[in-house]
Amino acid sequence: MFTIKKSTILVAAALSSMAVHAHQDAVQEENMTVMGTQHGYQADNVSAMKMEMSQLDTPGVIAVYDETLIEEQGAATLGDVLKNDASISAGNTRRNRERFYMRGFELNPDQSYLRDGQFHLANYALPIELYERVEVLKGPSSLLYGKSTPAGMINLVTKKAQGDFHLNVSQELGAHNHTKTTLDVGGALNSDETLRARLIGSTAKKESYRRHKDGSAVESERMVGALIVEADLGDRGTVRLNYDRTKDDGHIDMGSAFFQNGDLIGTKEFVWDMPWAKRHSTVENYGVNLDFELSQNWMLTTGYNRQNVDRRTIESNWGKVFNESSKKPNYDPKTQTWKVMARDTFEVFKVDTAYLDFKGEFELASMQHKLLVGTSYVDYKKTDQQDKKGTLGKLSINDNKIIAKPTDLDYRKGKVNEFERQTLGLYVQDYVEINQQWHALAGVRFDQEKNKDETHNNVLPKFAVIYHPSDESSVYATYSQSFEPKDPVAAKYKNAGEKLDAERGELYELGAKKEFFDGLMLVSGALFNIEKNNLVYDDRDTNTMHQDGKVRHRGIELAADGQVTDSLSLSSSLMWLDARYLDHPRLEGKRAKDAPKFVLGAWANYQIDDKNNFHLGARYEGQKYGDPYEKFNKPAYTLVDLGYTHRVALNDSLDGLVRVNVNNLFNEQYLRGGCNHNAMYGDERTVKATFQINL
Template sequence: MVFKYSVVGLAVGSALMAMPVLAEVPNDANIERINVTGRTFNNYKVGSASGAMRGDIDLMDTPQSVNVIPDFVTDEQLATNLAEVLVNDSSITAGTQRWNRQVFSLRGFELDSGSGYLANGHQLFAHYVLPIEILSQVEVLKGPSSMLYGQSGPGGLVNMVTKKPTYERLFELGFDTDEQGSTRFQLDAGGAINEAETLRYRAVGVKQDTEYWRSYSPLPGEQAEQQERDRWLGSVALDYDVTDNLLLSVRYDRTEDKTGIDVGGWLDKNGNLIGGRKQIWDMPWAFTDNSITNLGADIAWQISDNWNLKLGYNDQQFNRQRFDSAPRYNVNAMDKGYQINPFDRFDDWSHKSAYVDLSGEFELAGMEHQLLLGANKLDYGYAQLRTSGSSQTVMPGVAAPRPDISYTTDTSWSNSEYEFYGVYLQDLISLNDQWKLLAGVRFDEQKEESGNDNAISPKFGVIWQPQQDLSLYANYSKSFVPQGKVNDEADLNNNQELDPEYGTQYELGAKWELMDGGLLLTGAVFDIEIDNRIVRHQLDTPIDVPGKKSITQVTRQDGKQHHKGFELGAQGQISDSWFVTSSMMYLDAGYKTADVLNGKTPIDAPEWAANIWSRYQVTDELALNFGAVYVGERFANTQNTITKDGYVRFDMGAAYTFNISGNEFGIRANVRNLFDTEYLDGGDNQKVTIGQDRNFSVALEAKF
């Protein structure tokens, strides 16, 4: 226990370590088209987040908790997926990673793969391991954001901002590998295509082969195999200045990603792993094969000095084959074996989003206004083919042969679709030099076969800036998530249309810039409550219905869920040579329902979490890194009878850069989990991700 709180203290200390006696550093983080090198350039701090207010508004003028994670930091960490990026924000905790996708919770609420993620402000279907090599920064927007984006959860959103075309010539090659034998090759190129620089491009290519550290049981007569992954990524973005005031942007990216399936570890009633840390319960022939394309275009028109019009469209197509062994949890698996239930299925998702935003600045009644008027729309479609094989019992240590099944034998598509649209109005009003007021409202409607849902989502915020480098704020915001209808013949309210689930947040926060703007300290206290949570009540006496199932339950929306807590953060430069990004969160989360969940805590909602990553610039050529991640004790099941111990993981790294014939080269070496700590990551007791042992990686980079 003593060690637990010392780790929390580490994060608190990192957030408060800025001292007035330290050297002052200019804040150059947001200057565009300037290449700055040298030890005083502040790569750790970002001054604005485009997703928080649907525009590049300074974080000091944003009455909301927002954390921006720049690609410079995640490149230092040799991050290969979104989980390794989001570990830099302690308000986000990881969930399961089965089926080659990643699940996260923000402030204790799970982010839905259909409404919890944005790409450049467009809703993205994030049912796969999202590519991070095309991103310039990741923005964590905390608290309800339905006023701007429609249906979304109460914890917040993750907005991924992609790399933009460059004016200057850019050509970078990268390679990294680790002790497991994984490899990743990267190309990042950009520049002006014509002499006038009115047509520019950015191209990214990635080839990744991953060797995971866990192993499958072998087929009879064969050797055990590690889980493997084969991924290709290609991305192209073009910017064209049609006129001095009109910009057309077009982008395309495609991901091909095939990997074996690892549902994760199983825990017994005491929270201990069943089998070894390297035991994969899935069969070695199980896999997922994803193919995802995004094609989009945006138009930005500078109507006048004060007014802008933006339009955008994105078409996302996602196809997946999932050939699954579907192992079934069995606490006695090591002695009595366990069942697999193989099937082959094909999924076809379609996400088409569009928006139009009119923004402007004007003065009215002696007050300055930053007005946003907009609308957005999403069309969602889904279809599935599926064929199942026979169940069988297998013993650990020997895999069952692959069944002869194929989804192509299914001739009937299973379909679902919906569309939603919303209109919104937001105004950031500068009452005077010290006070700002934010007011916004949105109307949404979702249309689907089960019925229509609509909602009104308000948001209010106030900012007090007693001095230029200090902002104190308060906000009130709401979220909503449509719930469809009851679909259970054993339910008294079968076929009844359900109301949306509403979330309400109150937040107080502070943002303080020190070191001449080079270091940003943040703090926030939040209180979020969900209403209309679905609760299924069991009837004391079943109701017999002639010719139908007996009615044994009734569905009502009388449940609540309440999360409250606080966060601290620090990001930027604290001396000429020392840079840091860190955060911590305290969370008190629980259900308020009339069923077995009453008073329980959600899975993967730790009371305490903290992280720190820092860089010390020894010379202009040599930099050292140190990092730590702490996640407190969490529950692994809804009944709160199984817990996962808290853990702390330490990471280290070093980088050296040098020049040859005017070209910059770099080499980096990192050690993750330096002290080889055994820990359990996200997921419940039947699909928990097991933390990897100590792992060494090295990367090479060349800039021409």
């Protein structure tokens, strides 16, 4: 059983009454034909499927959060967008790198993210201002993209150059000295609009309410710049060039520390890290994409992207601040002191990705086929150096003293470590329209991952059946697999160097979708069962690594997205999840870490008139555990957000916009993700104002 707070019930009732009242009005209105591919918050087709497929034809759950929703909510990070999805819960942000869990599985930054359908290393604060929408692919995506968790993947779709000239300038001001300035300008570079460009730039600064021991604030600063150029190749294709650079600097905050029973150590505002513990990262992406029509029925799409990541991290703590099971815990609860250390790490990542797809439509054996044949390649290189010091001294949590950074701390003293892997994938997928009601999808992928020590070969099938009871509905059943290659056993274990097989997942999913209000609203539901085998775990008694663990995550997802009336748009989702270890020497029967049993969320936009919009959102997240031993309890919480947008015509060609967003309206205290006995407190009530001019 779960308990929903009064604020959740009030918000749900308000949203329901708005929707019912609006629907009653809509029944009396004359039907209208709506042009375009976006209705409210409901997307007609999904780019991550690599072919044109409507939501009704897609045998799985894919949630799409578009630019309209992102702007209404004033989203500054990917986490601000993904909070709309009930299947996703937040992980830690210790080094300003957001982590997430989907359907109870962790989304790893080196295998769970895509950018325009290509592998993307997401180990930095992703600049949401560069993306026009975020697509959440539920379930294994290994058929099209190779290595991935069994939960799914995140696809970030970049903004495109447009033919019409536009100039948007916005300024955000908010709590904790938050400022953000954004410029977005673009249009055609020639008279016939066959050459187009877009330039995006932003700079942002923010403080946290949390404070170091000396009273100084935790600060962050980010600068983003991007250039997109598109050119038409006659009437048959388009080539797109892109470059962007993100520079992110700020303090490190490992979050609050807790005893195993959940009691907070120190205060909510206390920062364990020293003021000199900082991160500096620079990320560059540049690439080219080509879409070319080979014939009336065949299309070629190909692309290449290079990603460079330089990251320096200077730390004063790592690991757990306090761990009851440790013989020498870092924090001593008797003296209320802890050890301060120092570590300087510099990492360089270079990732080359490329793909080549052939897509065609044809008739065979009186059935319509949509065929995809493709290949993808990823070359991942990492180089790192590290220098670290032992205990610099001890500090008390009860005073304002700090320990200075060692003057001789320098990563260049450390050994240079290099790692490289190449991944090659070959895949074929056929979507068959057997008749008007019955459709099927079948595919197989061969994937090979190589490094200097070993080679992993994997063959992955996928099969789905879709039945259309009507033109406005579909029912589907899907089976698919995932794989996650593992590195050899680390040197600290007795069986060091032993090779490990890939961890493998299997998904069985049954779902249904139906459109309402002339296709403007999509309601979907899914039952899923995911089992992950070959789970790697450590045996503490023998100090060895084993690989025979098993977990099972099963649940229900419901969603309603779209436009209820001309005035009301709604995005909502619900998930019930049972995520447990099935085979594990210490965790059998236990729930997975940071996997709430029940999550419910909704966001509504009501257009009062052509100048004013009112926004209302809420998210209820049920109780979860901060560790896999079911000891560190994280209570359930409810967040309510409000927003208001006012537009004004400054002259015939210039429009102005003012938006105010209030997040966490009732100032709810809640815990986000973390590392076992460490956790991040969510933001308190914050108010942010946006001023925008559009030409």
